[in-house]
Amino acid sequence: MEITVDQMYRIENKGHDMGFLKKFMMENAGAASVRRLVDKLGSVESKHILIFVGLGNNGGDGLVMARHLAGYGAKVTVMLLGTPEKIKTEESNWNWSILQKMPSVKLTTGDSFNFDFKPDVIVDGILGTGISGEIREPYASAINFINEIDCYKFAVDVPSGLDPQTGETANICTKCDMTVTFHKMKQGIPKRKDLTGELYVEKIGIPPEAEEGIL
Numbered sequence: 001m002e003i004t005v006d007q008m009y010r011i012e013n014k015g016h017d018m019g020f021l022k023k024f025m026m027e028n029a030g031a032a033s034v035r036r037l038v039d040k041l042g043s044v045e046s047k048h049i050l051i052f053v054g055l056g057n058n059g060g061d062g063l064v065m066a067r068h069l070a071g072y073g074a075k076v077t078v079m080l081l082g083t084p085e086k087i088k089t090e091e092s093n094w095n096w097s098i099l100q101k102m103p104s105v106k107l108t109t110g111d112s113f114n115f116d117f118k119p120d121v122i123v124d125g126i127l128g129t130g131i132s133g134e135i136r137e138p139y140a141s142a143i144n145f146i147n148e149i150d151c152y153k154f155a156v157d158v159p160s161g162l163d164p165q166t167g168e169t170a171n172i173c174t175k176c177d178m179t180v181t182f183h184k185m186k187q188g189i190p191k192r193k194d195l196t197g198e199l200y201v202e203k204i205g206i207p208p209e210a211e212e213g214i215l
């Protein structure tokens with residue numbers, strides 16, 4: 001079953017109000033994403049994984065992935081597309097503050113993308129269901145950077161630049177090898193397999209009762 005982005009937000013909020021906090025949804029989303037990625041790659045031990053993170057909860061999922069991938073022995077670098085003070089939500093901030101206590105994960109911010117390593121994997125945690133309009137900087141440069149690098153690319157929830165409601169793309173969009181979306185498929189995502197790559201839906205523990213009156 002495919003649902004609308006509006007229905008997703010309403011289900012998410014109802015689950016949160018039931019006590020299954022967005023923070024728990026984020027944890028399950030990031031953990032499920034890492035399991036898919038590790039299953040696919042066989043092992044991420046010592047692999048250079050570069051995670052681009054937006055200031056919303058799509059970015060938050062990427063922060064959760066960073067922590068889990070460090071646990072699998074990957075060499076993780078997080079690129080926050082903004083300053084930490086601009087992180088929008090409590091659940092994302094919570095995960096950022098955990099990573100600040102983890103020397104095993106390299107945290108970088110700002111808008112210069114010169115790294116002293118060639119990534120084996122790039123994770124696109126830039127934009128998800130909160131996308132609106134043409135892509136603004138520094139997200140635009142990050143998306144172009146991702147598209148220019150030849151490595152395995154993983155999209156959190158949806159390739160950044162693809163509207164999960166309509167399946168239309170903004171002026172630019174990441175082209176990925178795998179996409180993991182959460183809870184239920186959003187209507188626009190399956191329309192662009194050329195951008196999503198292998199596409200999976202992962203349950204993230206939202207109580208089925210959170211859908212009552214919405215689906």
Ligand SMILES: NC(=O)C1=CN([C@@H]2O[C@H](COP(=O)(O)OP(=O)(O)OC[C@H]3O[C@@H](n4cnc5c(N)ncnc54)[C@H](OP(=O)(O)O)[C@@H]3O)[C@@H](O)[C@H]2O)[C@@H](O)CC1
Nearest residue numbers: 012025026056057058128129130131132133134135136157
């Ligand atoms: N639903 C669920 O159950 C769950 C959802 N989860 C995750 O949450 C994600 C949705 O999070 P979200 O609502 O924070 O929006 P998100 O996609 O991070 O973007 C907002 C940020 O992007 C920015 N921005 C927007 N348009 C832009 C543009 N054109 N160009 C540039 N910037 C632009 C916008 O900036 P602003 O417009 O506020 O200035 C804001 O900073 C969802 O995709 C999934 O991954 C999981 O945690 C698990 C549970």
Ligand SMILES: [K+]
Nearest residue numbers: 124127156158
């Ligand atoms: K994304």
